[in-house]
Amino acid sequence: MNSRxxxxxxxxxxxxxxIFQTVQRHFAFDIPWMPGxxxxxxxxxxxxxxxxxxxxVVASLTTPNSQAGFTQIxxxxxxxxxGLSFLYEENSPQAQWAIRKxxxxxTLYYNIQLLVDKKSVDQxxxxxxxxxxxxxxxxxxxxxxxxxxxxxxxxxxxFSFTRELLKQINATEPNQNVSLILTSKRxxxxxxxxxxxxxxxxxxxxxxxxxxxxxxxxxxxxLVEVFQEKDGKITSRLxxxxxxxxxxxxxxxxxxxxxxxxxxxxxGEHSKVSFSMIQQDQPALAAILQKTDNDHLxxxxxxxxxxxxxxxxxxxxxxxxxxxxxxxxxVLIGLKTSGTFMPVLIAMAFIQxxxxxxxxxxxxxxxxxxxxxxxxxxLNLLLVSRISTVIxxxxxxxxxxxxxxxxxxxxxxxxxxxFPMIILSWTIERMSVLWEEEGAKEVFTQGGGSLIVAVxxxxxxxxxxxxxxxxxxxxxxxxxxxxxxVLGSYTGxxxxxxxxxxxxxxxx
Amino acid sequence: MFFSSPxxxxxxxxxxxxxRNSGYVGRYNPRKLYPLVDNKLKTKIIARDANxxxxxxxxxxxxxxxxxNVEQFIKDTPGFVIKPAKGSGGKGILxxxxxxxxRYYKSNxxxxxxxxxxxxxxxxxxxxxxxGGSADVAVIEGLIQFDSAFDGFSFEGVPxxxxxxxxxxxxxxxxxxxxxxSDGKANLHQGAVGVGxxxxxxxxxxxxxxxxxxxxxxxxxxELKQLNVPRWERLIYLAASCYEMSxxxxxxxxxxxxxxxxxxxxxxxxxxGLAIQIANGKGILPRLKRVESLKDADKMxxxxxxAFSKKHFSx
Numbered sequence: 103m104n105s106r107x108x109x110x111x112x113x114x115x116x117x118x119x120x121i122f123q124t125v126q127r128h129f130a131f132d133i134p135w136m137p138g139x140x141x142x143x144x145x146x147x148x149x150x151x152x153x154x155x156x157x158x159v160v161a162s163l164t165t166p167n168s169q170a171g172f173t174q175i176x177x178x179x180x181x182x183x184x185g186l187s188f189l190y191e192e193n194s195p196q197a198q199w200a201i202r203k204x205x206x207x208x209t210l211y212y213n214i215q216l217l218v219d220k221k222s223v224d225q226x227x228x229x230x231x232x233x234x235x236x237x238x239x240x241x242x243x244x245x246x247x248x249x250x251x252x253x254x255x256x257x258x259x260x261f262s263f264t265r266e267l268l269k270q271i272n273a274t275e276p277n278q279n280v281s282l283i284l285t286s287k288r289x290x291x292x293x294x295x296x297x298x299x300x301x302x303x304x305x306x307x308x309x310x311x312x313x314x315x316x317x318x319x320x321x322x323x324x325l326v327e328v329f330q331e332k333d334g335k336i337t338s339r340l341x342x343x344x345x346x347x348x349x350x351x352x353x354x355x356x357x358x359x360x361x362x363x364x365x366x367x368x369x370g371e372h373s374k375v376s377f378s379m380i381q382q383d384q385p386a387l388a389a390i391l392q393k394t395d396n397d398h399l400x401x402x403x404x405x406x407x408x409x410x411x412x413x414x415x416x417x418x419x420x421x422x423x424x425x426x427x428x429x430x431x432x433v434l435i436g437l438k439t440s441g442t443f444m445p446v447l448i449a450m451a452f453i454q455x456x457x458x459x460x461x462x463x464x465x466x467x468x469x470x471x472x473x474x475x476x477x478x479x480x481l482n483l484l485l486v487s488r489i490s491t492v493i494x495x496x497x498x499x500x501x502x503x504x505x506x507x508x509x510x511x512x513x514x515x516x517x518x519x520x521f522p523m524i525i526l527s528w529t530i531e532r533m534s535v536l537w538e539e540e541g542a543k544e545v546f547t548q549g550g551g552s553l554i555v556a557v558x559x560x561x562x563x564x565x566x567x568x569x570x571x572x573x574x575x576x577x578x579x580x581x582x583x584x585x586x587x588v589l590g591s592y593t594g595x596x597x598x599x600x601x602x603x604x605x606x607x608x609x610x
Numbered sequence: 611m612f613f614s615s616p617x618x619x620x621x622x623x624x625x626x627x628x629x630r631n632s633g634y635v636g637r638y639n640p641r642k643l644y645p646l647v648d649n650k651l652k653t654k655i656i657a658r659d660a661n662x663x664x665x666x667x668x669x670x671x672x673x674x675x676x677x678x679n680v681e682q683f684i685k686d687t688p689g690f691v692i693k694p695a696k697g698s699g700g701k702g703i704l705x706x707x708x709x710x711x712x713r714y715y716k717s718n719x720x721x722x723x724x725x726x727x728x729x730x731x732x733x734x735x736x737x738x739x740x741x742g743g744s745a746d747v748a749v750i751e752g753l754i755q756f757d758s759a760f761d762g763f764s765f766e767g768v769p770x771x772x773x774x775x776x777x778x779x780x781x782x783x784x785x786x787x788x789x790x791x792s793d794g795k796a797n798l799h800q801g802a803v804g805v806g807x808x809x810x811x812x813x814x815x816x817x818x819x820x821x822x823x824x825x826x827x828x829x830x831x832x833e834l835k836q837l838n839v840p841r842w843e844r845l846i847y848l849a850a851s852c853y854e855m856s857x858x859x860x861x862x863x864x865x866x867x868x869x870x871x872x873x874x875x876x877x878x879x880x881x882x883g884l885a886i887q888i889a890n891g892k893g894i895l896p897r898l899k900r901v902e903s904l905k906d907a908d909k910m911x912x913x914x915x916x917a918f919s920k921k922h923f924s925x
Contacts, residue, residue: 433628539701540800593629595620599884600613603624605822606888607614 109591117584123577132221137570140383142218143175144313144355149211150365152373154204159369161199162189163212164309164360172355173219181210193225194360208370216355227336230304230329231361245279250301260303260330261339267297268346290343291324304329308340309358311377318378322357322364325349417450419572422582424449424559431558433589436596437551440532445552447525449559454520457560461553463503463518464526468549470499471530472537479538493527623893625884630860634898638777638859639880646856647878651695651749653856660855662848663874665691665866666752677731680750681724685712689753692727694734694746700795702739704730707753717766754874757867759840765789765829770796771807771839771865771873773846774882774894777907778853780846780919781897783807784889785837789819790829798885803827805834806890810924812842816891823891845873846919851912852878897923 127133150161165188168174177197179186184199197212253266270280271290284293291307298305306329309322329338340349357377358364367373424446431437439445452460474495478488503518529552537545562568572578595603619626625634646652657664668690669683684690684706693703706722708715714722733739734748760769767788774782784804791801798804803824806815814837817824826833839845849863852875862882865873887894900922901907910918 436627591632593626593632595616595624595626596628597613599626600616600619602821603619603622603888604614605818606624606891606893607618607622609891 109587113584113587116580116587120577120580120582120584123580124575127575127577133574135571137566143382143384144172144216144218144379145213145382146216146311146313146355146377146379147211147213149209149376149378150373151207151209151376152367152370154206154208154370156203156205157369159184159199159201159204159208160367161210161370161373162366163197163199163210163375164358164362164364165195165197165212165214166216166355166357167193167195167225167359168222169356169359170222170224171218171220171351172216173222175215175217177212177214179210179212181208184210192360193228194358196360204369225359227329227338230331230336231306233299233302233304245282246297246300248279249283250297254301259332260298260328263301263303264294264298264326264328264339264341265346267294268341268343271343272346289324291326294326294341294343298326298328306338306359306361308356308361309364310340311355311357311379313353313355313379313381315379315381318376320377320379321375322377325356327359416569416573417453419576419579420563420569421446421450422579422586423562423568423572426582426585427559427562428555429586429589431551431555433592434596436598437555438548439552439555440529440536440548441525441552444525444529445555446559447522448552448556449563451521452556452560453564455517456514457557459514459517460521460560461557463521464553466503467496467499467518467521467526468530468533471496471526472534472545475530475534476537479534489527489531492530493523496523496527496530619893623895623897623899624887625893625895625898627884629895630884634776634860635881639861640857643857644880647858647861647880649695650693650697650877651747653875653878654749656855657852657875660851662851662855663871665754665868665874665876668750668752670750671731671735671748674732674735677728677735680728680731683750684709684714684727687752691751691753692730692734693749693751694739695749696740696744696746697734698740700797702730702734705753754866755869757840757869759838760787760867762830762832763787763827763834763837765827767792767796767802768866770876771845771867772882772886773849773863773865774886775849775853775861775863776898776901777859778850778910778912778915779901779907779923780809780850780916781901781923782886782890782892782894783809783846783849784886785814785839787827787834789827791819798883798889803834804885804889805837806886806892807837807839808925809846810920812839812845814838815925816889818885818888821885821888840867841872847912847916848873848875850916850919854912 128135148163148165150163152161165177166172166174177188179197179199181199183204184201187198187200189196189198199210249267249270253263253270257263257266270277271284271293273280276284284290288296295305295307306327308325308327310325311320311322324343326341326343327338328341329336331337340351342349365373365375425443428439428443428445432439432442448460448464451464454460455463471492475492478491483491500518500521500523504516507514507518508516533545533549536548646656651670654664654667658667668687669680671677671680687709689705689707689709691703691705694701697703704722704727705717706714706727707717712724714724714727716722731748734746737745740746754768756769763769763785764787769785769787771783771785773780784806786796786798787803787805788796789801789803793800796802798818801820803817803819805817807813808815814835817834819828824834845865845867849865852861852863853859856878858878858880860880860882862879864876864879866876867873904910904918907915
């Protein structure tokens with residue numbers, strides 16, 4: 103009894119392990135259950151135009167970090183003649199182009215693909231930006247102090263203070279202090295930053311891109327990030343200086359978080375950066391794979407193999423499912439097959455040839471093979487040489503069928519070469535021996551049984567959903583294994599035995 | 611209904627293939643003993659050591675060089691059988707029923723020349739008839755003179771008695787009669803008639819062909835109910851002693867009856883089929899359970915076991 107308990111513990115353990123791994127993979131890596139799911143990817147181009155001054159040019163474009171809502175998948179840049187490097191300086195990524203000499207109008211392109219990703223989070227803030235020395239005209243200084251004093255009265259912390267400032271700046275009828283300093287030369291954003299700086303609140307200017315499908319020649323929208331330290335923890339919030347409303351980040355990509363310039367250019371003038379973007383729906387899996395290329399989370403996975411080997415595994419990982427079908431058919435139904443796992447191999451050939459072509463080709467090959475093999479049995483050959491003869495014969499038959507179908511214009515027929523020749527030869531040999539020993543009836547029972555199982559295995563193994571699941575969730579292999587183990591201990595009747603023993607059961 | 615209910619089968623105590631494999635063959639037959647059963651020569655040797663009668667061993671040919679000497683084994687016999695030790699399904703068995711002035715005749719009257727016999731032996735040695743084509747040895751046995759009690763019950767072939775011996779207890783028996791449909795072979799799925807034999811008396815209980823009840827032999831029209839195996843006591847005793855001899859817990863023993871020498875063991879089978887239940891019209895499971903429930907079964911002698919079986923497994 104103890105061994106029974108151990109056995110069922112093992113089976114349950116395998117089953118749970120498989121399910122756990124599968125569910126964990128789904129939730130941790132976002133691998134979809136179904137093959138057809140898609141995810142949104144933003145494809146954004148930044149175009150830099152400038153006039154080169156016939157001297158060495160270095161252009162550094164600040165590029166986006168991965169952030170809340172978006173994960174970077176790929177980035178690349180195109181600009182003939184320029185040396186390109188992607189740098190990461192002071193917490194902000196850059197694309198840097200350089201050339202020894204250039205003159206006239208120049209255009210540089212930078213492209214980034216971002217996956218819409220709810221799980222992505224902002225980079226942690228490690229330190230407050232520093233305050234800077236501002237220069238005001240004396241009148242502006244006094245007005246600014248008044249505004250700050252007003253706002254301080256009706257606020258509790260840096261964020262509510264900022265909101266109070268925004269109310270004043272954006273009032274429909276601004277008071278005279280605001281009118282005084284809000285000159286046409288200074289934008290509301292710069293004003294807000296200056297005022298906050300004056301009130302000793304650190305800020306950073308952010309360039310944000312509003313994402314809208316198919317937009318071209320877009321520019322960054324300036325935002326102000328306000329920092330506050332509370333209980334040793336730094337938090338920040340975004341504000342738009344032109345409105346008192348909160349900033350909606352759902353369609354907003356924070357492109358430039360450097361706090362400096364979007365583009366730093368030496369050796370050129372009249373620079374201009376513009377953005378265009380399109381929204382794409384990619385298969386979820388491909389998108390996620392590209393994403394994880396970056397963060398190496400997939401290390402222990404088939405996906406870490408080269409693509410060529412992956413496609414090999416794609417077929418190998420389906421075999422357990424075919425094997426499960428065979429076990430079920432034999433143990434639960436009681437179908438006789440010729441060679442235990444021959445149907446699985448035939449099913450794999452069917453996957454390559456497509457079902458109907460495969461069935462016709464298989465039946466024809468075996469039939470003709472049996473016919474010729476019946477002559478061989480008169481020769482009293484030894485087994486090994488007999489099988490070898492059958493193998494050569496099968497190859498010749500395949501060649502013959504291939505050429506014949508090609509001449510007849512049936513290119514489908516060429517797929518017959520996908521059949522495993524050694525397996526076919528053994529099948530023919532076995533069926534031939536069976537024919538001699540047990541008669542034709544047994545050949546048709548076993549041959550038919552093999553084909554039924556092969557077709558079922560084909561459907562299980564070629565199904566898009568099962569292929570997706572078995573390939574992406576290795577844990578399912580354990581689940582299949584636990585099923586096979588359970589079936590191995592099934593001692594009940596087979597379905598066909600219910601028929602066989604029926605006369606016996608029906609006896610009074 | 612096309613299918614019968616599995617619960618009904620369970621009530622009748624019918625053993626299914628899955629249960630046979632894992633519960634009996636797998637549990638009671640140690641893998642390492644299989645060669646004793648699968649190799650007829652080895653079976654013969656252990657049977658001789660255990661005083662179990664088998665057909666007379668005239669000679670064994672193991673090497674090609676010995677093939678030339680085959681005549682010395684066969685020339686002075688009334689008839690003989692040459693078979694591969696590891697043959698399966700009755701393949702490669704040559705039966706010569708009459709030897710006259712150095713000429714050999716098969717049962718259908720055709721002559722088989724000495725050269726042909728030698729070629730047959732060569733084929734056996736090369737593995738033509740053994741599973742997987744492995745090299746084999748040829749066993750030459752004396753011809754069995756069939757008991758006249760079976761006249762009219764068999765068409766052409768050898769009638770034999772299959773006894774299932776479980777842990778040394780004969781639990782169920784049937785006689786296999788070849789028919790024209792089975793082509794002289796005694797395999798039930800090929801159309802031989804299976805006749806359930808009462809363990810206590812050796813009398814026919816029930817007969818089936820192709821899993822369906824029959825009253826008379828399809829070729830000879832003889833009423834099968836009249837079948838009565840002579841020297842049943844001795845036959846069942848021999849079958850039961852195959853347990854000690856082979857070590858196999860779940861064993862099919864194939865016995866034949868010789869007119870002069872009485873019952874003898876023809877071969878053993880480590881994976882006996884399930885058709886015996888249909889031939890007996892009874893499930894074998896209650897009997898197997900009964901034996902399994904015996905505590906001191908291992909201490910019982912062959913006689914005690916046979917007595918137990920006759921008492922409990924008889925109709």
